[in-house]
Amino acid sequence: MSVDPQQASVRLTDDELRTLDAHWRAANYLSVGQIYLMANPLLTEPLRPEHVKPRLLGHWGTSPGLNLVYTHLNRVIRDRDLNALCVWGPGHGGPAVVANSWLEGSYTETYPDVTRDGAGMARLFKQFSFPGGIPSHVAPETPGSIHEGGELGYALSHAYGAAYDNPDLLVACVIGDGEAETGPLAASWHSNKFLDPVHDGAVLPILHLNGYKIANPTVLARIPEPELDELLRGYGHDPIHVTGDDPAAVHRAMAEAMDTALDRIAAIQRAAREEAAGERPRWPVIVLRTPKGWTGPAQVDGLPVEGTWRAHQVPLSAVRDNPEHLRQLERWLRSYRPGELFDEQGAPRHDVLTWIPDGPRRLGATPHANGGLLLRELPLPALESYAVAVDKPGTTLHEPTGVLGELLEELMRSTAGRRDFRLVGPDETASNRLQAVYGASGKAWQAQTLQVDEHLDRHGRVMEILSEHTCQGWLEGYLLTGRHGLFSCYEAFVHIVDSMVNQHIKWLRVTRRLPWRAPIASLNYLLTSHVWRQDHNGFSHQDPGFVDHILSKSPEAVRVYLPPDANTLLSVADHVLRSRDYVNVVVAGKQPCFDWLTLDQARAHCARGAGIWDWAGTENGTREPDVVLACAGDVPTQEVLAAAQLLRRHLPELAVRVVNVVDIARLMPSGEHPHGMSDFEYDGLFTADRPVVFAYHGYPWLIHRLAYRRTGHQHLHVRGYKEIGTTTTPFDMLVSNDCDRYRLVMDVIDRVPGLAVRAAAVRQRMEDVRLRHHDWIRVHGTDLPEVADWAWDG
Numbered sequence: 097m098s099v100d101p102q103q104a105s106v107r108l109t110d111d112e113l114r115t116l117d118a119h120w121r122a123a124n125y126l127s128v129g130q131i132y133l134m135a136n137p138l139l140t141e142p143l144r145p146e147h148v149k150p151r152l153l154g155h156w157g158t159s160p161g162l163n164l165v166y167t168h169l170n171r172v173i174r175d176r177d178l179n180a181l182c183v184w185g186p187g188h189g190g191p192a193v194v195a196n197s198w199l200e201g202s203y204t205e206t207y208p209d210v211t212r213d214g215a216g217m218a219r220l221f222k223q224f225s226f227p228g229g230i231p232s233h234v235a236p237e238t239p240g241s242i243h244e245g246g247e248l249g250y251a252l253s254h255a256y257g258a259a260y261d262n263p264d265l266l267v268a269c270v271i272g273d274g275e276a277e278t279g280p281l282a283a284s285w286h287s288n289k290f291l292d293p294v295h296d297g298a299v300l301p302i303l304h305l306n307g308y309k310i311a312n313p314t315v316l317a318r319i320p321e322p323e324l325d326e327l328l329r330g331y332g333h334d335p336i337h338v339t340g341d342d343p344a345a346v347h348r349a350m351a352e353a354m355d356t357a358l359d360r361i362a363a364i365q366r367a368a369r370e371e372a373a374g375e376r377p378r379w380p381v382i383v384l385r386t387p388k389g390w391t392g393p394a395q396v397d398g399l400p401v402e403g404t405w406r407a408h409q410v411p412l413s414a415v416r417d418n419p420e421h422l423r424q425l426e427r428w429l430r431s432y433r434p435g436e437l438f439d440e441q442g443a444p445r446h447d448v449l450t451w452i453p454d455g456p457r458r459l460g461a462t463p464h465a466n467g468g469l470l471l472r473e474l475p476l477p478a479l480e481s482y483a484v485a486v487d488k489p490g491t492t493l494h495e496p497t498g499v500l501g502e503l504l505e506e507l508m509r510s511t512a513g514r515r516d517f518r519l520v521g522p523d524e525t526a527s528n529r530l531q532a533v534y535g536a537s538g539k540a541w542q543a544q545t546l547q548v549d550e551h552l553d554r555h556g557r558v559m560e561i562l563s564e565h566t567c568q569g570w571l572e573g574y575l576l577t578g579r580h581g582l583f584s585c586y587e588a589f590v591h592i593v594d595s596m597v598n599q600h601i602k603w604l605r606v607t608r609r610l611p612w613r614a615p616i617a618s619l620n621y622l623l624t625s626h627v628w629r630q631d632h633n634g635f636s637h638q639d640p641g642f643v644d645h646i647l648s649k650s651p652e653a654v655r656v657y658l659p660p661d662a663n664t665l666l667s668v669a670d671h672v673l674r675s676r677d678y679v680n681v682v683v684a685g686k687q688p689c690f691d692w693l694t695l696d697q698a699r700a701h702c703a704r705g706a707g708i709w710d711w712a713g714t715e716n717g718t719r720e721p722d723v724v725l726a727c728a729g730d731v732p733t734q735e736v737l738a739a740a741q742l743l744r745r746h747l748p749e750l751a752v753r754v755v756n757v758v759d760i761a762r763l764m765p766s767g768e769h770p771h772g773m774s775d776f777e778y779d780g781l782f783t784a785d786r787p788v789v790f791a792y793h794g795y796p797w798l799i800h801r802l803a804y805r806r807t808g809h810q811h812l813h814v815r816g817y818k819e820i821g822t823t824t825t826p827f828d829m830l831v832s833n834d835c836d837r838y839r840l841v842m843d844v845i846d847r848v849p850g851l852a853v854r855a856a857a858v859r860q861r862m863e864d865v866r867l868r869h870h871d872w873i874r875v876h877g878t879d880l881p882e883v884a885d886w887a888w889d890g
Contacts, residue, residue: 108351115450116167116347118437119199122448123163124391125432126195129217130224131156131410132425137217138442139434143426145416152415153225154232155188157408158272160390161304162192165270168350169459170200170451172358179264179457181464181577183255185281186272186304187245190233191224199444200452202239202460206612214442236606236613240460242467242576247599249278250569255299256287257573258464261515261557265297265464265577266361273305273314280565280596285331287566288379290540292555293368295515298361301333301381306388308405317385324383334360334378339385341403346386353382374554376542391431393424463578468614470578474517474673475510477503479666483695486663489711490737490888493688496730497624499662500669500684501532504582507673508536508557518574520559520567521584528584528624529686533558564592571619572600580617580673587623587683588630588639597679598649604677605650615676622669624686626793627817628731631826638821638829640794646681647760647798651769656681656760658793660733661691663698664758671702683793685730690888692733705759705771706781712740712754712890721753723848724782725840728757729793732816735830736791737888738837743844744890746858750848755781763802775807784808787847791835792816813843827879831866838862 108116129137131154136147162184173180184193197203198220203210210216210223223229230237233245243254255269275281291299305317316324321337328335336353340346357380367373389407394400401411412421412428437448456462463469482503484494504519511517519525519533526534538553539560545552559570564585571581600619607613623642630637646654655678659665665684672680692709693701701707715721725743727736733756743752757763764772773781782788784807792799796816803809815835822832830836845851845859852859869880878884 107355108348113344113347115447116171116351117343118445118447119170119449119451120163120167120343120347121432122199122437122444123166123192123195124160125429125434125437126198126217126220127159127163127191128156128392128429129221130154130191130194132415134222134226135218137221138214138438139426139429143422143429145422148415148422148425149226150416152410152413154191155409156191156392156411157308157388158186158189158304158306159192160392161306161384161386162186162189162270163196164346164350164386165268165302165304165384166192166196166459167451168354169268170453171351172354173453173457173459174451176358177457178266179462179464180266180268180459181242181258181462182240182268182270182459183243183251183258184234184241185243185251185270185275187234187243187247188232190231190235190238190245193234193238193241194220194224194230197239197460199448200458200460202458205461206239212443214438217438217442236603236610240458240462240465242465242573244599244603247596248275249280249565250284250572250596251275252281252299252301253284253287253566253569254573254576255301256284256291257570258577259291259297259299260518260570260574261295261579262297262464262577263295266300266358267297268300268302270302270304273303273307273317274309276303276316277314280563280569283561283563283566284569286561287570288332289376289543290559290561291379291542292540293365293377295555298365298379300357300361303381303383305383305385306390307403308388308408310408311405313405328381328383332376332378333381335381335383337383337385341387341390343391350384356380357382393428396421396424465577466612466614467576467578468616468676471614471617472514472516474507474580476670476673477506477510479503479670479695482666484662484691486691486694489692489890490690492691494662494691495529495686495688496659496662496665496684497622497686498529498532500622500665501530503666503669504530505532505536508533512536515557516579518557518559518571518579518581519584520571520581522564522567522589523560523562524584524586524625525558525560528622530584564589565596568593568596572596575617575619578616582620582622582673584622584624586637587626587642588637590621590623590642591639591645594642594645597646601649601653601679604653604679608652608677618672618675618678618680620672620680621682623681623683626683626685627821628729628793628829629685629687629826630821631824631829634823635821638817640683640817643681643683643760643794644798646679647802649679651761651764653677654679654681655771656683657758658683658729658760659702659758660727660730660756661689661693661698663691663693663695664702666695667698667702668758683729689730690734701756702758705762706755706757706773708781709754709756712737713752714740714744714748715751715753719751720783721786722751723844724753724755724786724788725844726755726757726782726788726790727792728760728790731830732791732793732835735835735837735840738886739840739844741888741890742837742841742862746841746861747851747855750844760802763799765805778806779808782806782808786811787844788812789840789843789847790814791840811847813847815840815843825873825877825879827869827883828873831869836866838865
């Protein structure tokens with residue numbers, strides 16, 4: 097439906113219209129002031145060049161539309177006593193959200209020096225996009241925000257993540273028409289097929305079409321309205337259109353649109369919760385069309401600005417140097433009639449504050465935007481109930497993620513009543529051997545079901561959609577509003593969310609410096625179906641580089657774990673699920689893997705992060721090792737132990753130390769990462785002058801980058817994935833990348849002084865096996881029997 101601004105039902109009285117418009121004008125005035133002014137905030141004297149900032153930064157174009165939305169959300173929140181949160185997709189509209197937070201008082205409560213008067217207004221203006229101040233976009237520093245201004249494309253998935261398992265929460269989501277062109281946003285429209293109207297809150301998308309991006313028109317603003325309607329209806333929404341540029345008419349139309357949308361939402365929830373309605377509902381969406389840079393300068397230097405792309409950032413760019421620009425800026429600011437909006441001390445007048453909600457109902461004060469305030473400890477079960485028995489290392493095998501799945505099933509069951517834990521992943525829960533969770537919760541699904549379907553559940557908390565972007569956005573929104581979760585993904589395809597995790601890490605780093613932001617549950621990745629066991633899918637599924645990406649980010653916020661077996665995975669999972677304010681990456685296999693450590697040993701080893709497996713080496717504590725065999729990752733660990741076994745058999749006089757690394761950050765210096773080792777610790781573990789042959793799960797140069805400052809770096813030789821892959825056998829993946837046990841033995845012989853001549857025959861035997869392997873797999877299609885049937889006999 098369209099709400100014609102000229103013919104809208106008059107639901108607002110003239111007094112209500114006047115007070116709504118006063119609030120909107122005040123927010124617009126404050127938005128312009130933040131972009132331009134560093135003095136004279138109330139225009140108590142004529143505007144002079146020195147009142148204007150020397151560098152003009154910010155985005156005006158989207159701000160008046162955001163101010164309109166904020167104003168009208170205030171009205172319905174107060175009128176209906178709603179519990180609400182808003183995700184501001186056009187994040188560069190920071191001036192608008194900050195302005196509204198200041199008007200409602202939540203900004204001053206958060207930052208007491210920015211008082212709600214003339215002096216505070218001066219601070220508010222000067223700090224905006226100013227050294228030592230605040231960013232120009234909606235940021236962690238902004239009260240009420242869970243969405244960073246640089247996160248273009250993720251607003252709607254964040255909004256749905258916030259709404260899941262929050263049955264009393266309305267999440268409004270403003271989507272910019274530039275953002276609406278992105279792939280992540282396009283996929284996230286399907287989130288309504290996973291929204292349970294019984295246990296979840298509601299999301300009200302507000303598609304704000306102001307027509308332009310930085311310099312180009314936007315697609316959805318230029319297609320005919322019937323075509324846009326068909327698109328939104330195809331996504332499962334009933335659109336409500338508000339279009340216009342006359343403030344009074346738009347206020348009336350927007351009020352009617354808001355009331356209509358919220359009436360529909362209330363009816364949907366009532367039908368689901370009281371009448372057990374089973375049909376998937378069609379949720380409302382508001383399409384708001386207003387001019388870009390509305391109420392700003394119509395023309396500048398003879399060129400049209402309002403309603404064009406020229407209004408995107410700073411419409412008047414030469415205010416200090418161009419007297420006409422300065423006069424235009426003053427006329428623009430005074431057009432809002434600030435004397436009607438603020439008293440002589442600069443405090444907002446009564447009319448401006450009429451519709452401000454009370455206390456935590458204010459959008460800037462909702463605890464849902466500071467989720468750590470709502471966070472509860474997870475009822476994690478005791479690991480002893482799920483640990484595998486290990487009487488002797490390397491004699492039994494388990495699927496590590498399968499073992500973890502049993503623990504997650506119990507966690508799902510124990511959180512069924514409180515509904516604050518979700519497992520998300522792109523269609524891979526069962527593929528990643530976590531299917532045990534279906535015993536406690538099915539997969540969330542509101543669309544059509546067929547008899548052949550399995551584990552679909554209208555109230556499920558396992559979430560699968562073949563869009564890594566949407567999974568990431570859901571989980572981020574869920575965590576930021578005070579809940580817990582785990583993201584399971586194929587290792588190669590988690591790269592799709594590289595830019596999203598960048599923003600989340602930046603968010604965490606900033607919030608750690610904001611004492612009013614309470615810690616939230618960590619964002620936990622479980623990466624499996626990994627590079628060494630993608631022999632069947634081939635090269636396209638082989639990429640272990642997400643770890644490199646993560647470890648290049650803020651050390652205080654990132655952690656990477658490579659547990660070598662089932663019990664260490666349980667210990668790591670228990671740790672990361674209890675942690676706060678981190679991005680944790682756990683890489684673990686789903687294929688049968690040897691069990692090396694008992695639960696107690698696994699806990700101790702994980703606490704150390706890296707340690708000597710004395711039972712695997714031959715140094716016996718009587719002398720320094722001749723060589724260190726190091727490993728990180730489940731498959732490299734097996735290859736190192738197989739290599740150690742070969743060295744014991746063929747070179748029994750060699751003193752070999754075996755070191756396993758679970759926590760990759762341990763390799764970094766202690767001054768560069770909180771988990772890093774001191775040089776003293778590192779040299780004690782790896783030695784300062786002996787050869788180290790390191791078999792690593794991923795790209796070998798990462799280990800060199802982490803350890804390049806160590807004393808013994810020149811003795812460090814790393815084997816790992818070298819971007820050589822195809823469809824082949826599991827062991828051939830290792831041979832192709834020179835990370836197999838025979839190559840590791842050859843590396844030891846090549847690097848330990850004196851062995852090159854003395855052990856030449858052993859080296860030749862190792863090379864012969866590699867050559868025999870090459871011929872064998874091409875005839876039999878399977879790995880050599882001595883590899884396929886290998887077990888630890890130490």
